[in-house]
Amino acid sequence: MSHLDSLLLEPFRHEFMQRAFFGCALIGFTNGCLSAFIVLRRLALMADAMAHSLLPGLAIAILIFGLAPAGLFAGALVAALIVALGTQLISRASRIKEDTSLGLLFACAFSLGIVLLSVAPVRVELSHYLFGNILGLANSDLWIIYAISLVVLPLLIALERPLFLMMFEPSIAASQGIRVGALNFLLIGALVLSMISSLQAVGVVLVLGMLIAPAATVYLFSDSFTALFWGGGIVGMLESCLGLTLSYWLNLPSGSCIVLFMGIVFLAALIFSPRYGILTRSLRHRHLHEQSLARWKKSE
Amino acid sequence: MSSHQLSIRDLTISYHRIPAVHHLNLELHCGRCIALLGPNGAGKTTFFKALVGLIKPETGSISFGDGGGALHRDIAYLPQREQVDWDFPLTVRGLAEMGRYTRLGWWRRFGQSDRAAVDRALATLELTDLADRQISALSGGQQQRAFLARALAQEAHVLLLDEPFNGLDRPAQALLSEAMHRIVAEGNLVIVSHHDLKTVPELFEQVIFLNGELIAFGDTAATFTEANIEKTFGTPAFAGMPHRHRS
Numbered sequence: 001m002s003h004l005d006s007l008l009l010e011p012f013r014h015e016f017m018q019r020a021f022f023g024c025a026l027i028g029f030t031n032g033c034l035s036a037f038i039v040l041r042r043l044a045l046m047a048d049a050m051a052h053s054l055l056p057g058l059a060i061a062i063l064i065f066g067l068a069p070a071g072l073f074a075g076a077l078v079a080a081l082i083v084a085l086g087t088q089l090i091s092r093a094s095r096i097k098e099d100t101s102l103g104l105l106f107a108c109a110f111s112l113g114i115v116l117l118s119v120a121p122v123r124v125e126l127s128h129y130l131f132g133n134i135l136g137l138a139n140s141d142l143w144i145i146y147a148i149s150l151v152v153l154p155l156l157i158a159l160e161r162p163l164f165l166m167m168f169e170p171s172i173a174a175s176q177g178i179r180v181g182a183l184n185f186l187l188i189g190a191l192v193l194s195m196i197s198s199l200q201a202v203g204v205v206l207v208l209g210m211l212i213a214p215a216a217t218v219y220l221f222s223d224s225f226t227a228l229f230w231g232g233g234i235v236g237m238l239e240s241c242l243g244l245t246l247s248y249w250l251n252l253p254s255g256s257c258i259v260l261f262m263g264i265v266f267l268a269a270l271i272f273s274p275r276y277g278i279l280t281r282s283l284r285h286r287h288l289h290e291q292s293l294a295r296w297k298k299s300e
Numbered sequence: 301m302s303s304h305q306l307s308i309r310d311l312t313i314s315y316h317r318i319p320a321v322h323h324l325n326l327e328l329h330c331g332r333c334i335a336l337l338g339p340n341g342a343g344k345t346t347f348f349k350a351l352v353g354l355i356k357p358e359t360g361s362i363s364f365g366d367g368g369g370a371l372h373r374d375i376a377y378l379p380q381r382e383q384v385d386w387d388f389p390l391t392v393r394g395l396a397e398m399g400r401y402t403r404l405g406w407w408r409r410f411g412q413s414d415r416a417a418v419d420r421a422l423a424t425l426e427l428t429d430l431a432d433r434q435i436s437a438l439s440g441g442q443q444q445r446a447f448l449a450r451a452l453a454q455e456a457h458v459l460l461l462d463e464p465f466n467g468l469d470r471p472a473q474a475l476l477s478e479a480m481h482r483i484v485a486e487g488n489l490v491i492v493s494h495h496d497l498k499t500v501p502e503l504f505e506q507v508i509f510l511n512g513e514l515i516a517f518g519d520t521a522a523t524f525t526e527a528n529i530e531k532t533f534g535t536p537a538f539a540g541m542p543h544r545h546r547s
Contacts (some may be wrong), residue, residue, distance in 0.1 A: 040388065161401050168388050168398070172379060175352035176402045177372045221387045223434040 011248045018199075019137045020254070023145050024240040027198045028258075030149045030234020033156055034194050035215035036228040037187055040167045045099060047211050050188075051195055051204045053083035055113030058129055058199075062120050069140040073196060080192040083109055132203030132255045134244065140214035141200040148197035152190045156229075163187065165227055202255035209259035210236060217266045220273040236300065239265060304330040305459055306351075306489060310360035312344070313350045320346040324514050332456060333484045335504035335520075336493040339533050342511040344493040348460045354376040364458065373402055375386035376451035381443060381466070392446045393431040396421050397427040399453030413476065421452035425479050441472030445479050452483065459483065461492045465499070477503050500524055511535055539543070 037048050057079025058072055063187045065071030083105050090101035117124050156163070165173040166180050174180045191211070198207040214236035218228050243258030250257070271279050311324040321343040322505050328334060336344050349355045351362060352375050360382040362517065364374050376399075399421070400414045422428045425445040430438065435446060444464045461480075465473055480503075484490050491508075494500065500507060508541050509515035516528045 042459060114353060137401060159406070161404075161406050165398060165401060168390065169384060171349075171383070175349075175354050175372060175375075175377050177353075219389065223391055224394070225389050228389055 007249075011245055016135050016137075017244075017248065019142060020134045020244055021139045021241055023134060023142055023201050024244050025237050026145050026149050026259070027160060027194075027201055027236040028214075028240030029233045030152055030194050031207070031210040032199060032214035033153060033229055033233040034191060035211050035213070035236065036218075037156075037163065037167065037286055038122070038191070038211055038233045039215040039219055041187070041192070041230070042172060042180075044208075044212055046102060046188075047191060047195075048208050049087075049102045050080050051207050051211075052106045053109040053113075053168075054080050054195060054199065054204050055079075055129060056109050056112075056116060059113045059116035059120065062122060062124060067124075069138075071145065073144060076196045076199065077192060079109065084188055084192075128203070129199070130203045130205050131253065132199065132201045132206060134254045137200055141174070144249045145197045145201075148193045152194055152291040155186065156189055159183065159186065161230070185266065204257065206255045206259045209262055210240065213259070213262035213266050216237065217262075217269045220269045222275075232253075235265075236262075304365045304457055304487075304489070307363050308351075308360070309322055309362075311347075311350065311357050311362065312359040313346050313355055315346075315435070316357045317358075320512065321510070322513050323351070323511075324360070326508070326514065326517060328489055329481045330489045331484060331487050332506055333480060333490045333504050334492070334508060335478065335500050336491055336503065336508045336510060336511040337475075337495075337497070337500070337529075337532065339536075342532075344510060345462060348377060348462060348491075351375055351460060362431060373454070374456055376454050377460045378447045378451060378462060380462045381440065384435075384443075386443070386476075389430050389436065390435050392435060392438070392449070393418065393422065395435060395446050396427075396449040396453045397535035399450040400472075402454050417455065418449075418453050421449040424452060424482055425449045426475070439472065441468050441476050444468070444476050445477075448476075448483065449468065450480055456488070458489045458491070461490065462493065463493055465492075465494060465503075468472065473499070497529065 030257055038044055054076040057075035057077070059075075060079070061071040061075025065075075086105050087098060087102045090096055090105070091098040117126055117129075117197065132235070148247075160175070162178045162183055165176065166183050170180050194211070195204070195207050198210060202210060215228050215232035217235055218231040222228060222231065239262045242259050243261035244254055246252070246261060247254040247257030269277065271277055274280055306326075306328040306329075308326040312319050313321045313322065320341075324347070336347070338344050344356065347456060350357050351373060354377075364371055371539045396418045397410070397414075400410065400417060404410065404414065419428075422431055425448055427442070427445055427449055430442060430446075435443065438446060444461075446450055448459070448461075462475060468476060477499065480490055480492070492504070504520055506518065507520050508517045509528050510524070515532045516523050538541070
């Protein structure tokens, strides 16, 4: 076996790395597909808030059930839903706008989570929930990831048309008989589920990168929603796996390495994309100016 | 097709129980191009929203044709240009294809007849050459026509246009009005909220004067008079006290 082969295949020889790759590919794909909706519906702030608000749910679950995965799952889900509903309640019942109530609620929820974890009877490493630990994925974590992908992906695919109409112009969608409120709720639900599946792998802070970067990157290349959806999934999957490999070679924290790698790819796309890249745009300007001037030359 | 009509009976629409449009009665026939005129706050947009079912009327009813069939398939609403996210990853063809979704529902395959309807709509609005452009890479007039193409692909019979001529220059206005009249000639009903009174006689066959109440409705030649304009625009919009309606 050549040196290159051993370098490329070495990571796959360990069982913990095989698990990590499997988990990475799945959450990378699911989060990547979802990222199309987050980018287009401008849900990035909302997603951030939801991710942080998972923490008190986890803390309360640990206080009640200990570290059982099912308990953690339920706790995170309930906490995210309470913050989402609370935000809606405050913004509808008063003159406080949605971003204000969202920002306030998630900061409070996050603080509550940290306070609760500090008094938890079991010793809990806070950084584990903030940044995840993809190399320590247990079988139960993989099952949760698998099950959530199996719910979220078919849901998004089945509802693609109405979701597409709603994202482009909610009021027209509503006028065409689409129940925008219910659809929005489903989308947020899918978002929360997907976050929970990523929790063990990359944590509540870093999951945001996986939920935004892939579609943001593809958005710089394409004018098709289908490309954004599937492309986001594929890019997310590849980036996650490559980021994980890099972290293994360089011996760096894996979750951060994945998100950082996504950021670097995005930056490259931002500069070099042939359609919407900064570099190509600045070059094209000169070109078009000559064409524009040519209009008068022809008529002379 | 021209026997189709949009019947509005005793329509009252309220926000927080303050009526914006009171007891409206109108019979509008297909194959006409109608201007909806009134000052700001007269309830033009509110009226449109009620027609497409975005606001539930407080009293009265809206029906199209023989009254059967879903209203939302027959009526297409074109929003004001400022309300649209033009950076959305969508081409002109993609926008027209969206119109078919109302007919196809959630899952049915996009077939040959759907493609033909989209091509036809793009051709009618002279957008075939621009079909693969992203929607922000269009001029204002082209954007309006792209939305009209979507309504045509939907095979809607009633098109509600909210201030489509706003901000368009003369050539773009002429193109849009040409497209509008082609749609009308196919037997559709086009209702346009409009505020540039100078262009009303050349663009529209009928006018509706609205200011909370229906002031006047009829053929442009007979109804578009100084007296009606003064009555509609010389009176401030109604903001009044909430009052109850028996339904």
